Amino acid sequence: MNKGKFKFSVIIPIFILITGLCLHFTQGLIRPEWFSFPVNLIIGLELFCGIPLVYFFFKNKKAVQFLSSGAAAISAISLFAFLTTIMAVLPQEKPSYSFIEFSGLNNIVFTWYFTLSALYILICLGFVILRRFNAFSLRNIVFFINHFGLWLVIVTGFLGQADKIKLNIPVAEGSLVWYGFDPDNKYFEPGFAIKLTDFKIEYYNPKIGVFNSDGELTGKTREALSEIKQKDKIKAGNYDVEILEILQYASVSGDSVYAVTENRGAVTAVRLKLSDDKNSFEKWIYTGNKMVKPGIIATGTENFIALIPPEPKYFGSDIEFYTRSGISAEPHNISVNKPLKYYSWTIYQSSYYSDPESGNIISVFSAVYDPWLPFTYAGMFMLISGAVFMMFTKIRTVKKD
Amino acid sequence: MIWSRLDIIFVVFIVSWLSGSISLIFDKKSAFLKKYSSIIPALANVSLILFISVLWTQLERPPIKTMAETRLWYAMFVSLITWIIYLRTKVKTLYFLGFIMSSVFITVDLIHPEYQSKNLMPALQSPWFIPHVVIYMIAYAVLAAACLTAVTGLVNTKRTGIADSKNIDLSMKLVYPGFGLLSTGMVLGAVWAKIAWGNYWTWDPKETWALLTWLFYLICIHLHFSFPKKHKLLLILLAFSFIVLIITWLGIRYLPGGMSGMHVYGQ
Numbered sequence A: 001m002n003k004g005k006f007k008f009s010v011i012i013p014i015f016i017l018i019t020g021l022c023l024h025f026t027q028g029l030i031r032p033e034w035f036s037f038p039v040n041l042i043i044g045l046e047l048f049c050g051i052p053l054v055y056f057f058f059k060n061k062k063a064v065q066f067l068s069s070g071a072a073a074i075s076a077i078s079l080f081a082f083l084t085t086i087m088a089v090l091p092q093e094k095p096s097y098s099f100i101e102f103s104g105l106n107n108i109v110f111t112w113y114f115t116l117s118a119l120y121i122l123i124c125l126g127f128v129i130l131r132r133f134n135a136f137s138l139r140n141i142v143f144f145i146n147h148f149g150l151w152l153v154i155v156t157g158f159l160g161q162a163d164k165i166k167l168n169i170p171v172a173e174g175s176l177v178w179y180g181f182d183p184d185n186k187y188f189e190p191g192f193a194i195k196l197t198d199f200k201i202e203y204y205n206p207k208i209g210v211f212n213s214d215g216e217l218t219g220k221t222r223e224a225l226s227e228i229k230q231k232d233k234i235k236a237g238n239y240d241v242e243i244l245e246i247l248q249y250a251s252v253s254g255d256s257v258y259a260v261t262e263n264r265g266a267v268t269a270v271r272l273k274l275s276d277d278k279n280s281f282e283k284w285i286y287t288g289n290k291m292v293k294p295g296i297i298a299t300g301t302e303n304f305i306a307l308i309p310p311e312p313k314y315f316g317s318d319i320e321f322y323t324r325s326g327i328s329a330e331p332h333n334i335s336v337n338k339p340l341k342y343y344s345w346t347i348y349q350s351s352y353y354s355d356p357e358s359g360n361i362i363s364v365f366s367a368v369y370d371p372w373l374p375f376t377y378a379g380m381f382m383l384i385s386g387a388v389f390m391m392f393t394k395i396r397t398v399k400k401d
Numbered sequence B: 001m002i003w004s005r006l007d008i009i010f011v012v013f014i015v016s017w018l019s020g021s022i023s024l025i026f027d028k029k030s031a032f033l034k035k036y037s038s039i040i041p042a043l044a045n046v047s048l049i050l051f052i053s054v055l056w057t058q059l060e061r062p063p064i065k066t067m068a069e070t071r072l073w074y075a076m077f078v079s080l081i082t083w084i085i086y087l088r089t090k091v092k093t094l095y096f097l098g099f100i101m102s103s104v105f106i107t108v109d110l111i112h113p114e115y116q117s118k119n120l121m122p123a124l125q126s127p128w129f130i131p132h133v134v135i136y137m138i139a140y141a142v143l144a145a146a147c148l149t150a151v152t153g154l155v156n157t158k159r160t161g162i163a164d165s166k167n168i169d170l171s172m173k174l175v176y177p178g179f180g181l182l183s184t185g186m187v188l189g190a191v192w193a194k195i196a197w198g199n200y201w202t203w204d205p206k207e208t209w210a211l212l213t214w215l216f217y218l219i220c221i222h223l224h225f226s227f228p229k230k231h232k233l234l235l236i237l238l239a240f241s242f243i244v245l246i247i248t249w250l251g252i253r254y255l256p257g258g259m260s261g262m263h264v265y266g267q
């Protein structure tokens, strides 16, 4: 490496860090809103046209030649990796010691120095892509796919952030909701309403745990925590325990436990047969809810058996959309990993909870508007295609010197 | 559960690889030993693959959710890949290192099996789950082999005083596909996250570390391409990148803030 290049590749990152810190101390963190449409489009176009223009007019200048070189690439990626290391080691977005918070180190993604470092990568990438346009060969095409794909992902990922809207929309069964809340809890109307006609949830079988008097699981975790099936046998204290019956939805009144169909407010119950050397008996255990205390069985002075609330296997909602004109679209089903497109929005089933007051289940949707996504996806697609080529690339081998 | 029978696999694995390694030391004297050492790792691998298959059927889900489960795949891929490279290059050090590395992971599983729940939360029930994890596991195994060859190269360089270009070439031949797999695994993860949660990137600790690993290998590739004569720097960087990779995979939980984010399951 010649001395000049080496000097530049150290000076530029230092310059970026100092400038970025100065901007940070005077301007504070970058707010994505600053870049919302049309600012982001203008910046995007400026980068897309500006980098080639600068390249064609100044390609014989030393600075441009440096920025398109391998030395600059390593310097730019290293600076970015350095900032990513800080991000990886310091917990982000948590209030932190004053110095860390003061210099933005717990919020690196939104700092000026991080943004400038990404810009440095973008400029280097842009120049080297243009430099490699000199000849048409398979190698250059693969090079282009890799590098331009990454360029697209960085540019659209960063600029797209500003236009992205993500709303949380909690909807109770039977009701119709026109609004949602963004991550800062601000009210927002997306222009359509969601009506929840039905919420469905399915559970895995419950698990049984043997706990000690401190409420800690005992025994081999393997046995204590396995999901139970009918006829399973486990050991708890001196007892052999057999699972006789599992009720996903049960109701408890006094000593009797019976199955119910309605899952609202129901508990999960399991009938067990316990036997030791002398005698054997049957008993129910169940999970608790607001009205019912969990039913447990003492299996000695030291420990007890209890039921661990079952984990959800599936949850999903049947919904209808309403617009201002009052027209209802046909019913849709939506569940985790199966989002739904509605015009320029994508609706996700994100979670559910039971309303502490009414006990009704509330289904929580996310509605996401992300107009830049297709470009980011295009970039990602190029990255993957480039990756496939990379698996078969013939690499430069070391020449004996 | 088949987990409790991992000891058998462990014995088969250790005995076959160890006897293979020993016969490798004396293989100049006997054609039989030479053949034996090249074939016997297949037995170890078939036994591991069988174990994983039985585990898969017993769990009724792919065994790629818990750490202990991914370690099995990793041991399988590392031993498979180092064995294949040995067959093609006859680098004996790689044979030994690959054996040591994969048996360490099986041993950890033997000492700390995780008897965790069979259940998959709804977000994990996705066609993207298997490719995302398995591609990462293969990438990790390929890059482990690259690290082992780089370390071999460093040792040779130190011993002979001349840059060991043969091992640099071999390492980079592994880093290219390894990096391609890393990129693929990362993009698959991003698309899946978008479908499941509506965000393709949230800077959760695992994602940040995965990006860091990717950046380190990116530096290796560019250093190699643009400064092919920086042998020693490259070899050291290759070994170091693998340390970052191991932290990404196994070490996150010990870091501040590491137990948050969407890559933490169980408990």
Ligand code: HEM
Binding pocket: A068, A069, A070, A071, A072, A073, A074, A076, A077, A120, A121, A122, A124, A125, A128, A132, A139, A143, A146, A147, A150, A383, A386, B218, B221, B222, B225, B226
């Ligand atoms: C997805 C990410 C990337 C991949 C997969 C990648 C891959 C590669 C490959 C395979 C080469 C060798 C080209 C060849 O075989 O002809 C290369 C060269 C190069 N890359 Fe990257 N790269 C990536 C990101 C970057 C970034 C972020 C920069 C700049 C900041 C960069 C700058 C360069 C430069 C300057 C060269 C040398 C080109 C030459 O001298 O002809 N690359 N890259």
